[in-house]
Amino acid sequence: MSNDKPILELQGINKSFGPVQVLRAVDFNVYAGKVTALIGDNGAGKSTLVKCIAGVHPTDSGEVRFNGQSVSIHGPKDASELGIEIVYQDLALCENLDVVQNMFLGRERLKHGLLDGSSMEQAARDTLASLSVRTLKSVRQQVMSLSGGQRQTVAIARAVLWNSKVIILDEPTAALGVAQTAQVLELVRNLANQGVGVVLISHNMNEILQVADRVSAMYLGQVAADIEVTESTTRETLVELITSGRSGDVGLITNDAEEEVTA
Amino acid sequence: MTDTTTEVLADFALDTTAKSLGDVVSDAKARFKSGNLGSLPSVLAIITLVAIFGYANPDAFLTTSNLANLMGQASAVIVIAMAVTFVLLLGEIDLAAGFTAGVAATVMATRLADGWPLWQALAISALVAIALGMFTGYMVAKVGIPSFVVTLANFLSFQGILLLLVKDKGTLRVQSTPVKALVGGNLSPTLSWLLVAVGLTLFAWSLWRTMANSYGAVPRSLVLIKLGGAAAAAIMVTLLLNENRAFEKAKEQGTVIDGIPYVVPAIMVLLVLLTFLLTRTQYGRHLMAVGGNPEAARRAGINVQRIRLTAFGLCGLIAGIGGIFLASFVDSVDPNTGANDTLLLAVGAAVIGGTSLFGGKGRVLNAVLGGIVLALIPNGLPLVGQRSPFGIIDIDFSSSGVKFICAGLALLAASSVDALSRKGA
Ligand SMILES: Nc1ncnc2c1ncn2[C@@H]1O[C@H](COP(=O)(O)OP(=O)(O)OP(=O)(O)O)[C@@H](O)[C@H]1O
Numbered sequence A: 001m002s003n004d005k006p007i008l009e010l011q012g013i014n015k016s017f018g019p020v021q022v023l024r025a026v027d028f029n030v031y032a033g034k035v036t037a038l039i040g041d042n043g044a045g046k047s048t049l050v051k052c053i054a055g056v057h058p059t060d061s062g063e064v065r066f067n068g069q070s071v072s073i074h075g076p077k078d079a080s081e082l083g084i085e086i087v088y089q090d091l092a093l094c095e096n097l098d099v100v101q102n103m104f105l106g107r108e109r110l111k112h113g114l115l116d117g118s119s120m121e122q123a124a125r126d127t128l129a130s131l132s133v134r135t136l137k138s139v140r141q142q143v144m145s146l147s148g149g150q151r152q153t154v155a156i157a158r159a160v161l162w163n164s165k166v167i168i169l170d171e172p173t174a175a176l177g178v179a180q181t182a183q184v185l186e187l188v189r190n191l192a193n194q195g196v197g198v199v200l201i202s203h204n205m206n207e208i209l210q211v212a213d214r215v216s217a218m219y220l221g222q223v224a225a226d227i228e229v230t231e232s233t234t235r236e237t238l239v240e241l242i243t244s245g246r247s248g249d250v251g252l253i254t255n256d257a258e259e260e261v262t263a
Numbered sequence B: 001m002t003d004t005t006t007e008v009l010a011d012f013a014l015d016t017t018a019k020s021l022g023d024v025v026s027d028a029k030a031r032f033k034s035g036n037l038g039s040l041p042s043v044l045a046i047i048t049l050v051a052i053f054g055y056a057n058p059d060a061f062l063t064t065s066n067l068a069n070l071m072g073q074a075s076a077v078i079v080i081a082m083a084v085t086f087v088l089l090l091g092e093i094d095l096a097a098g099f100t101a102g103v104a105a106t107v108m109a110t111r112l113a114d115g116w117p118l119w120q121a122l123a124i125s126a127l128v129a130i131a132l133g134m135f136t137g138y139m140v141a142k143v144g145i146p147s148f149v150v151t152l153a154n155f156l157s158f159q160g161i162l163l164l165l166v167k168d169k170g171t172l173r174v175q176s177t178p179v180k181a182l183v184g185g186n187l188s189p190t191l192s193w194l195l196v197a198v199g200l201t202l203f204a205w206s207l208w209r210t211m212a213n214s215y216g217a218v219p220r221s222l223v224l225i226k227l228g229g230a231a232a233a234a235i236m237v238t239l240l241l242n243e244n245r246a247f248e249k250a251k252e253q254g255t256v257i258d259g260i261p262y263v264v265p266a267i268m269v270l271l272v273l274l275t276f277l278l279t280r281t282q283y284g285r286h287l288m289a290v291g292g293n294p295e296a297a298r299r300a301g302i303n304v305q306r307i308r309l310t311a312f313g314l315c316g317l318i319a320g321i322g323g324i325f326l327a328s329f330v331d332s333v334d335p336n337t338g339a340n341d342t343l344l345l346a347v348g349a350a351v352i353g354g355t356s357l358f359g360g361k362g363r364v365l366n367a368v369l370g371g372i373v374l375a376l377i378p379n380g381l382p383l384v385g386q387r388s389p390f391g392i393i394d395i396d397f398s399s400s401g402v403k404f405i406c407a408g409l410a411l412l413a414a415s416s417v418d419a420l421s422r423k424g425a
C-alpha cells in the first residue's frame, strides 16, 4: 500500500524565524487512510511544520501538493478549504465562548443571515456523540470551565466536524489521563479507517507503535527518516532517530546539521 | 442537581435535562461563587444607592420628576459606554470617544445652523464619527500602535477639531426641535402605554424563543418570573411617569409634564440593535472571539485586523450618536461637549456594569446598568446635603469633590471585581 500516492505532499520546505532556520528542506508525506506519526525532540520543528501546513506561518520556499496538485496555502482558510484540519498543541480555543461556538468558529452556520444556534448545537452534539465523548455534560459550557482533557476533546471534535481529508493532531495526548489517551488513540485509528489522512505528533513511542502506519522523524529541523511501521520496528529505533537523527542504516548520512547549529 | 444524579447522566445530559427553578438558582450561585458576577454588582449598587438617597432625602429624591431627570442625565454616558463596549470587548480602549461625540454633535449643530435639513446634518455627523473611529482603528489594526497611545493622541487632536469647529462662537445652539426633545421631551401618556405594550411583547417573544431552544434548561417558571417582574416594573414606572410632574406653581398655571421620556425608547432601541449585532450575527461572534483569543480567531480564519478596524469604526459611530444626546441635554454645543469626565464616566459605566477591561467579556446591557449607577451618584449626593455621618466630621455631600471621589471609588470597586474574577478563574 505504500506505493499509493500521498494525499498531502511537502517537498523542500524551508522556514526561518529571523536568523534561526527552523525547517531545512523538509519532505513530508501524508497518506489517506493512514496514521503518519511525526516525531522529534523538543524544538525539532514539528509544530512549526504543522503551522506551515495550516497557513499560520508562511514558508520561505518549498512545494506543497494536495491530491497531486500543486497548491499554495496562504492562510487558515486555504487549508480548511482543502480539507486540512489541525488540532494545535496550544489548543487555540476561545475561553470566553462555549463549546458549540468554538467548534464552529470562523465557519458559523447562518439562517436568513443570522447565526443558526440550534442547528449548530445539534451538529456539535452529533459529532461529539459520534466520537463517543463521555466526559462533556453540556455543549453550552464556556470552554473556560472545561478540564484539559475536555478541551482536547472539543479541539478534536472541531477538526472532525468538517469531514476533513487530513487531520493533524499536535501532541493530543500529552495532557490526558490513561483512559482518555486510549480514547483519543482509538479515535485516531477510527479516523484513519474512515479514509482520513491522520498525522499524529507524539513523544510517546508506545503510542506510536500502537497506532501509526508510518513514522517521519525530525532532527534539528530536518527529516531524518521516513519509515513504515512494521512488526520489527522497535522503540529503540525511534528513540535513536529522535536523539541522533540516525539508527542503523536509516537516517541522516552527514552530521552537518549539528555543525551548522554550533557554528 | 445532586452528586448521585451527575454520575448517571449520559452525554450532554445537562443540555437536555429539564431544570427546575431551584436548579437555575443553584447554577447561578455556583457561577457567582466561581467569581463570575456578571451584572450582579451593578444591580446591587443601583438598589443600594436608591435606598441610601431615598432614605436621606425622600422628598426630593423619590419624585417622578427626579426619576425623569435621572434618565436624561444618564442617557449620553450610557450611549458612549455602549460605544466603548465594542472596543473593550477586544481588550482595547478608546480614550477619545468623548471628543468623537463632541465633534459629531458640533458637526450636526453647525450644519443645522447653516440651514441643512435634519437628516442631512445627522448623516454627515455620523460619517464624520465613523471616519474618526476608523482612523483610530487603522492606526491600531494596520499600523500596530497600542490603542491606549493612539487614542491618547486623538484625545488631543479631536479636541482640537472640536475647538476649530466651535470657533469663537463659544456656544452654538442646536436649531432642531426633534434633537432638543430627545433628552427632555416625553412621549404622550397614550404612546407611553403603547411603548410598554410593544416592549413587553418583544421581551416575551425573546424569552419564549430562548426557552423553546433550550431543551428544558430554561424552565417555564423562570420565564414567567422574568416577564412578570418586567411587566410589574414597567407598568409601575409608567403609571408614575404618566402623572403630571410639573412643579406645583407651574401646575396651577396649567403646565403639564408627563409621559415616558424619549430617551427611554431611544436607549432601548440602541440596546436591542447592538445586543442583536453582538449575539446573533457572525460579526458579533467573531468580535467576541478576537476579544477572547486573537490567535485562536486568526487560526479559525477570522480576519482579526478587519474586526479591530471595524470595531473602532462602530465605536466612533455610536459615540457620535451619544454626542447628539449630549447636545440635546443642554440644547447646545460648546468646547466642553464630550470633554472633562465624559469619557471616564463612559468607560466607568461599561466596567461597573460588568464588561471586562481585559477583553472577551461584556454585554451592551452592562453599559445601561453602569450608566445608571454613575448617574445616580451625582443625582443623589447633592440631595443628601451637609451631614456628619459618624458625628465626627461635617461632609458636604453636594460638593463636586465628594461626587468625584464616590464615582472613582465605584469604578475602582468594579474593576477590582473584574480583576479578582480573572484571578479566581
Ligand atoms: N514564532 C516563532 N518565532 C521564533 N522562533 C520560533 C517560533 N515558533 C517556534 N520557534 C522556534 O522553532 C523551533 C522549533 O519549534 P517547534 O515548536 O516547531 O518545536 P516542536 O518540534 O514542536 O517541539 P515540542 O516537542 O517541544 O512541541 C524552536 O527552536 C522554537 O524556539
Ligand SMILES: [Mg+2]
Pocket (backbone or CB within 6 Å): A046, A047, A048, A089, A170
Ligand atoms: Mg510542538
